[in-house]
Amino acid sequence: MTEPQKNAPVILIVDDDEGHAFLVRDSLQEAGLNNQIEHFWDGQAVLDFFFHRGTGPFMEKGQAYLLLLDIRMPKVDGVEVLRQIKADKELHKIPVIMLTTTEDPREVSRCHDYGCNVYLQKPVNYGKFAEAMLRLGMFITLLLVPPATDCD
Numbered sequence: 001m002t003e004p005q006k007n008a009p010v011i012l013i014v015d016d017d018e019g020h021a022f023l024v025r026d027s028l029q030e031a032g033l034n035n036q037i038e039h040f041w042d043g044q045a046v047l048d049f050f051f052h053r054g055t056g057p058f059m060e061k062g063q064a065y066l067l068l069l070d071i072r073m074p075k076v077d078g079v080e081v082l083r084q085i086k087a088d089k090e091l092h093k094i095p096v097i098m099l100t101t102t103e104d105p106r107e108v109s110r111c112h113d114y115g116c117n118v119y120l121q122k123p124v125n126y127g128k129f130a131e132a133m134l135r136l137g138m139f140i141t142l143l144l145v146p147p148a149t150d151c152d
Contacts, residue, residue: 009064009145014040016073031137043076064145071100086115
């Protein structure tokens with residue numbers, strides 16, 4: 001694998017389903033992405049990362065991030081993570097792609113109200129899921145993401 005390109009966003013996968021997270025990572029890499037990819041198991045862990053709580057790791061000032069966020073997770077759900085990220089004056093520009101099995105129109109609307117950039121439903125079928133993630137990877141290669149600023 002080649003080194004990530006300069007200024008490439010770090011992709012943060014926030015999903016408590018290890019199988020889904022692995023498939024997302026694998027599909028993104030298969031699509032040609034060589035970005036650094038980090039996995040968080042719950043919403044609280046990624047909030048701690050962004051808001052510098054706990055023992056770390058923490059976000060780095062000047063680094064671009066792209067958040068792939070599931071909704072149904074333990075501790076803090078994805079909608080609350082989205083709300084806090086988009087309400088913060090330092091973090092609101094971080095692109096958030098909701099990547100979830102939830103297709104409830106009220107949930108879709110609520111996520112867009114809070115400022116998600118894209119809402120994608122994970123297909124239940126393995127083959128369709130893998131194809132959707134491959135296409136997502138191709139889409140991500142086209143994104144230009146601003147760097148994050150420190151929120152200390």
